[in-house]
Amino acid sequence: MTVRDVMELIEAADITPETDKSREVSCGYTCDLLSWVMAHGAEGMAWVTVQTHMNVIAVASLMEMSAVIIPEGIEMEEPSVEKAKEEGITVLQSPLTAYEICARLAAKGLKGK
Amino acid sequence: MAVILERSFPVEAGAFTTAGEASTTIKRTLKQLGVDAEVLRHVSVACYEVELNLVIHSLGGTLTLLVDPEKVTLISKDVGPGIPDIAKAMTEGFSTASDEARTLGFGAGMGLPNMKRNATEFDIQSTVGVGTTITMTFALGK
Numbered sequence: 001m002t003v004r005d006v007m008e009l010i011e012a013a014d015i016t017p018e019t020d021k022s023r024e025v026s027c028g029y030t031c032d033l034l035s036w037v038m039a040h041g042a043e044g045m046a047w048v049t050v051q052t053h054m055n056v057i058a059v060a061s062l063m064e065m066s067a068v069i070i071p072e073g074i075e076m077e078e079p080s081v082e083k084a085k086e087e088g089i090t091v092l093q094s095p096l097t098a099y100e101i102c103a104r105l106a107a108k109g110l111k112g113k
Numbered sequence: 114m115a116v117i118l119e120r121s122f123p124v125e126a127g128a129f130t131t132a133g134e135a136s137t138t139i140k141r142t143l144k145q146l147g148v149d150a151e152v153l154r155h156v157s158v159a160c161y162e163v164e165l166n167l168v169i170h171s172l173g174g175t176l177t178l179l180v181d182p183e184k185v186t187l188i189s190k191d192v193g194p195g196i197p198d199i200a201k202a203m204t205e206g207f208s209t210a211s212d213e214a215r216t217l218g219f220g221a222g223m224g225l226p227n228m229k230r231n232a233t234e235f236d237i238q239s240t241v242g243v244g245t246t247i248t249m250t251f252a253l254g255k
Contacts, residue, residue, distance in 0.1 A: 035165075035223035038158050039230070051218045055165075058133025062140060062157040079130070087137075 001025050001110055003067050003090050006046055009108060010069065010101045012092035015081055019090040025066045027113050028105045030098050034059050041065065042113050046105070048098045052076040054083055061087040071098040114181040118146070122176045124167040129217060132168045135176050136161040139187075146180060148253065155231040156185055156251050162224045163189045163247055169214045170194075171245070184233070185251040195241035203229070203237075 004021040007014060014021070026044030031037050032051050041047065041063035048069040049056060057080055060068050067090040070076055076084075076091055084091045094101055106112075120142065122135035140157045148156070160176070167174045167189060174191030196202050202209075203225050210220030229235045232249035239245040 032218050033221040033223075034218040035162065035221040035227060038161060039223050039227050043154075049218075053217055054130055055133055055217065055219075058137060058161065062133070062136060062161050063154075 001105075001108065003046075003092075005108075006067060006069075006105065006110075007092050009104050010092070010094040010096055012069065012094040014090070015076060015093050016084050016089070016091045018085050019088055021090065023066045023090070025110065028102060028110045029113055030102055038063070040113060045113065046110070048101050050074055050098070052080055054080050056080065057083040057087055057089055057091075060084075060089045065089065067092055069094055069101060071096060071101055114183055116179055116181050118142070118178070118180040120178045122178075124164055124171075124174055124176055126168065126171055126173045128168055129214075132165055133161060136164050139176075139178050142178070143180070143185065148185065152185070152251055152253060156187070159228045159231040159249055159251075160187055162227045163187065163249070165219060166224050166247075167191055169210050169219055174244070182253070184253055187232075187247075187249045187251075189245075189247040191244045191246075193242060193244045195243055196237075196239040196245055197241050199237055199239055 003023050025046045028046050030048035043064040045065045046067045069092045073095045171191035172193045177188040179186040205226045206222040208220040208222035233252040234250045236248045
């Protein structure tokens with residue numbers, strides 16, 4: 001499953017159009033505690049979080065994730081979006097809840113970590 | 114062992130918006146040196162945690178990166194306030210993070226345990242009123 005497939009599946013808006021959407025997604029995850037994500041994150045992961053500050057991008061970049069997914073139409077702060085573009089991290093904004101996003105990804109065969 | 118590279122990064126207390134910048138630079142530097150992906154991952158996690166600890170808990174400090182042919186060394190040295198009970202601080206789930214830090218998703222009480230888990234060697238020395246020094250090494254051997 002690519003980032004583009006994920007984007008379509010969860011009806012997401014692409015708020016970082018500059019990043020590579022053909023990248024493969026290795027697994028899915030959801031959590032809002034950054035240290036927890038640092039301990040359990042993985043390369044190529046698509047990570048669902050309601051956190052929208054700059055440190056989300058730092059964590060995603062350090063873990064070499066494929067995408068950050070913001071649920072329920074939450075807006076990400078502009079400096080975070082700029083940072084994401086700089087680091088080449090895709091940020092997707094979905095109108096769905098974190099629960100529904102994970103359910104759709106899992107139904108299409110995307111594994112948890 | 115001869116040091117190949119040495120760099121220091123000042124880390125400001127409470128600077129949440131720039132937190133992670135030193136770690137990102139360190140990761141990029143090590144990647145350019147050709148450090149193995151698995152080692153890079155361990156260094157990145159531990160480095161980010163220790164940088165965030167400086168931002169969240171310290172009164173300011175310095176993060177130093179040393180590379181020699183056998184290992185990567187990270188040294189975090191702050192100017193206080195010091196940790197009264199290190200054993201307690203090392204316990205997973207224990208945190209003294211502020212409400213501000215918790216709102217941002219920090220304070221899970223995973224920082225120090227994450228560092229210890231990722232480093233080949235981990236050492237923490239702390240004196241209340243003086244400061245804390247954390248030294249971590251990561252073996253480069255194949």
